[in-house]
Amino acid sequence: NAGVMQNPRHLVRRRGQEARLRCSPMKGHSHVYWYRQLPEEGLKFMVYLQKENIIDESGMPKERFSAEFPKEGPSILRIQQVVRGDSAAYFCASSPTGKMAYEQYFGPGTRLTVT
Amino acid sequence: AQKVTQAQTEISVVEKEDVTLDCVYETRDTTYYLFWYKQPPSGELVFLIRRNSFDEQNEISGRYSWNFQKSTSSFNFTITASQVVDSAVYFCALSGGSSASKIIFGSGTRLSIRP
Numbered sequence: 001n002a003g004v005m006q007n008p009r010h011l012v013r014r015r016g017q018e019a020r021l022r023c024s025p026m027k028g029h030s031h032v033y034w035y036r037q038l039p040e041e042g043l044k045f046m047v048y049l050q051k052e053n054i055i056d057e058s059g060m061p062k063e064r065f066s067a068e069f070p071k072e073g074p075s076i077l078r079i080q081q082v083v084r085g086d087s088a089a090y091f092c093a094s095s096p097t098g099k100m101a102y103e104q105y106f107g108p109g110t111r112l113t114v115t
Numbered sequence: 116a117q118k119v120t121q122a123q124t125e126i127s128v129v130e131k132e133d134v135t136l137d138c139v140y141e142t143r144d145t146t147y148y149l150f151w152y153k154q155p156p157s158g159e160l161v162f163l164i165r166r167n168s169f170d171e172q173n174e175i176s177g178r179y180s181w182n183f184q185k186s187t188s189s190f191n192f193t194i195t196a197s198q199v200v201d202s203a204v205y206f207c208a209l210s211g212g213s214s215a216s217k218i219i220f221g222s223g224t225r226l227s228i229r230p
Contacts, residue, residue, distance in 0.1 A: 033217065042206055042220035043160075056216045089158060093218075102148040102167075102210045104218060106160045 002027065004094050004107035005074075012113045019079040019086070021110045025094030031055075032075040033104060034067060037089040048101075049075060082114045117142045119209050119221035127227040128197055136192045136224045138207030144168075147211035149183065149190045150218065155203040166190070168211070197228045 005024040013019050025032050030051050035043040036059075048056040049069040060067065064082075069075040079086055089111050093104035118141040128134045140149065151163040164174065166183055174181045178195045194201055204225045210218040 035218075035220075042222045043218075045217035045219070048216045059217070091160060101216050102165065102218075104210075106152075106162070108159045111158065 004092055004105050006090075006092050006107035006110050008110060009108060010111050010113070012115060013082050014115055015083055016081050019082050019112055019114075021077040021079075021090050021092075021112070023075040023077070023092030023094075023107060025075070025092075026105055029094035029096050029105070031095045031097060031101070032069050033093045033095070033101075034075075034077050035091045035093065037091065037109075039088070043091060046077075079112075082112075084114050087112055087114045117144075117147075117209055117219050119207050119219055121205075121207055121221035121224050123224045124222075125225045125227070127229060129229050130199055131196050133193060133195050134197050134226065136194075136205050136207075136226065138190045138192065138221060140188050140190065140207070140209045142188075142209060142211075144211055147209060150206075150208040150210070151181065151190075151192050152206045152208065152220075153203045154206065154223070160206075163192075163205075194226075197226075199228045199230055202226060202228045 004026055007022050032049045034046040036046055037043045045059040047060050047067045052071050064080045066078045089109045091109045092107045095101050095104045120139045147168045149166050153161040171183050180193045182191045204223045206223045207221045208218045
């Protein structure tokens with residue numbers, strides 16, 4: 001049973017470009033969570049999605065960031081017009097149900113570098 | 116509000132010494148989960164343990180042990196006979212109750228084991 005998959009593992013973007021980060025949850029999991037880890041900090045919750053629904057986006061920056069989890073395919077975290085401060089590791093996690101959010105399995109992360 | 120505090124930013128010990136990483140949490144919920152994760156230099160997040168608020172039994176797994184005390188809202192982690200491979204950043208985290216959709220991480224403790 002494959003774990004949570006994230007790609008790319010490393011992404012380099014110039015300021016002003018768009019970054020797309022992809023997350024495929026574990027088989028059988030329909031709930032996805034995105035976290036951001038700024039350098040030398042802990043992980044911070046960004047958004048929680050079910051298929052085709054955003055359930056909790058209380059941790060998402062108000063501008064330039066969006067997330068989706070379509071009926072088919074991976075969840076996508078999209079950052080428009082990236083700035084240097086977006087450089088971070090972005091982790092995705094999945095759980096089998098929303099009521100089992102405590103049972104989140106983390107992917108290996110995507111390291112975004114903005115030059 | 117829920118919060119996790121890891122007061123020790125960095126710890127450095129000589130190999131084979133025992134070391135304890137402190138974690139203090141805040142929550143008003145009666146049902147919650149506590150976690151420890153390890154983040155080695157490679158960057159991925161390695162799950163170590165999850166405990167629920169109703170289970171205060173201490174746990175031992177090889178050289179690792181955890182001490183959960185609800186009276187002091189602490190969930191400390193001890194490594195016995197430390198090894199160089201234990202060098203990593205360790206995160207304590209909390210989930211459940213009013214923040215059931217997210218895991219709240221502490222800021223981490225960077226542990227360096229010197230040979």
